[in-house]
């Protein structure tokens with residue numbers, strides 16, 4: 001069997017970084033991308049030395065071409081593609097902001113789609129593609145309409161993409177995290193409250209399992225979907241949210 005290889009976009013922080021660590025510990029050769037130079041430098045310092053850490057803006061097709069070419073030169077092919085680069089820009093109808101709207105759709109929807117399109121020649125027959133969406137795509141949260149819409153747009157593509165990939169036995173599935181303790185979550189809560197710990201405690205209290213998600217919860221789900229144990233699963237969304245959003 002050829003070596004398992006993974007490209008993780010948005011792999012310098014939070015869910016993507018935890019997944020890079022887990023897949024690496026399970027013997028994968030791993031490449032990650034991030035956008036900010038500081039985040040890329042920190043990931044280079046913190047991830048295992050042989051993880052390839054690339055700076056690339058998922059909004060730029062030219063930068064995505066460079067990522068695909070560097071990963072191809074290093075690994076030859078990819079058995080796993082984790083499309084996880086994402087941003088969240090809370091806004092209500094009253095605070096709607098066109099530039100922020102365009103940024104969100106450009107990273108979360110267009111960036112994911114074109115990364116998959118451009119990585120296709122590198123993907124092996126039977127490869128697994130996993131996309132981070134979000135429980136918000138199908139559940140309500142004030143101020144989340146644009147981020148939710150960008151994830152929902154990709155979710156809407158998944159059945160078609162699954163059928164397009166099926167002739168080569170390639171699979172595509174989505175994971176939908178609930179509130180997860182990552183730098184993104186903390187930054188977004190800081191913008192709403194001076195007492196982030198209190199807000200997080202309140203969110204945990206409302207969750208049926210009594211806690212927020214942690215990046216490792218998502219990483220283990222991605223590792224399952226990437227593995228042969230999920231070889232007959234495609235076109236699905238798995239919510240990883242401790243039962244959040246199930247109550248009526």
Ligand SMILES: NC(=O)c1ccc[n+]([C@@H]2O[C@H](COP(=O)([O-])OP(=O)(O)OC[C@H]3O[C@@H](n4cnc5c(N)ncnc54)[C@H](OP(=O)(O)O)[C@@H]3O)[C@@H](O)[C@H]2O)c1
Nearest residue numbers: 010012013014015035036039057058085086134180182184
């Ligand atoms: N945390 C949650 O509660 C939650 C819930 C539902 C869905 N999600 C989704 O989960 C995904 C990961 O989020 P996270 O919580 O782990 O956040 P995070 O810690 O902020 O990580 C986001 C990652 O995406 C990268 N990224 C952002 N913009 C990029 C761009 N233009 N080009 C390339 N990379 C870019 C970031 O790199 P830089 O830091 O360099 O920009 C970082 O590596 C996102 O799609 C998010 O919407 C998260």
